[in-house]
Amino acid sequence: MSEIVFEHVSHHFDAEAVVDDVSLTLREHRIGIVGANGSGKSTLARMVNGLVAPTAGRVTVDGLDLARHGREVRRRVGFVFTNADNQIVMPTVREDVAFTLRRHRLSAADAATRVDATLERFGLADLADRPAHRLSGGQKQLLAIAAVLVAEPAVVVADEPTTLLDARNARRIAEHFDSLEQQLVVVSHQLELLESFDRVIVMEGGRVVADDEPRIALGAYRALIG
Ligand SMILES: Nc1ncnc2c1ncn2[C@@H]1O[C@H](COP(=O)(O)OP(=O)(O)OP(=O)(O)O)[C@@H](O)[C@H]1O
Numbered sequence: 001m002s003e004i005v006f007e008h009v010s011h012h013f014d015a016e017a018v019v020d021d022v023s024l025t026l027r028e029h030r031i032g033i034v035g036a037n038g039s040g041k042s043t044l045a046r047m048v049n050g051l052v053a054p055t056a057g058r059v060t061v062d063g064l065d066l067a068r069h070g071r072e073v074r075r076r077v078g079f080v081f082t083n084a085d086n087q088i089v090m091p092t093v094r095e096d097v098a099f100t101l102r103r104h105r106l107s108a109a110d111a112a113t114r115v116d117a118t119l120e121r122f123g124l125a126d127l128a129d130r131p132a133h134r135l136s137g138g139q140k141q142l143l144a145i146a147a148v149l150v151a152e153p154a155v156v157v158a159d160e161p162t163t164l165l166d167a168r169n170a171r172r173i174a175e176h177f178d179s180l181e182q183q184l185v186v187v188s189h190q191l192e193l194l195e196s197f198d199r200v201i202v203m204e205g206g207r208v209v210a211d212d213e214p215r216i217a218l219g220a221y222r223a224l225i226g
Pocket residue numbers: 013018035036037038039040041042043044
């Protein structure tokens with residue numbers, strides 16, 4: 001697993017501390033982040049691959065400081081957005097998955113092999129030539145995850161990846177997450193998604209207020225939100 005380190009990390013929007021002096025070392029396979037709306041979860045998750053920069057402190061992945069080695073870190077850390085529409089950039093399903101590999105210096109044949117294997121794995125092979133914008137919500141989310149995983153990142157960060165999905169599709173995504181070898185950092189309001197994880201972090205007002213195995217951390221969170 002990679003080692004993701006937050007050292008006294010804060011992020012301010014204007015005068016407000018959205019993330020407030022957070023220090024964490026993440027080495028577990030599957031890590032969940034929960035918290036009420038506006039508690040700073042997304043901002044924290046976005047700092048793992050430099051989508052948001054800390055206004056104080058330091059974030060490193062495997063010793064690489066995001067501030068100086070952003071490109072290298074982004075090659076290791078894939079990010080899945082809540083709304084797949086924000087992430088799908090190419091006309092067809094196959095083209096969208098292939099787009100991720102454009103800078104990977106693979107031969108056309110190797111890239112095509114990898115794209116096909118990824119489409120197969122996510123049950124998207126039959127939809128490969130479909131216009132991506134006409135997929136269902138669940139299919140789009142699978143495509144967004146496939147388009148991240150085709151690059152074989154060491155770490156996958158996902159910000160509320162099941163929020164827009166119905167229960168069946170949310171379950172499918174959860175099953176895919178369970179089968180991933182990659183280190184996973186998942187922000188979610190769907191607490192059952194995190195029950196099988198290795199560690200759960202609870203955020204409140206930009207701070208970490210609980211950090212434990214899921215049973216204990218989710219219990220603390222349920223008590224917190226009443
Ligand atoms: N670009 C921005 N400019 C100003 N304030 C922002 C910006 N992005 C987020 N915030 C504020 O930062 C706080 C934390 O936002 P963040 O998205 O990290 O919370 P969250 O815990 O992920 O919330 P949610 O569960 O609602 O997604 C919120 O008060 C939000 O309004």
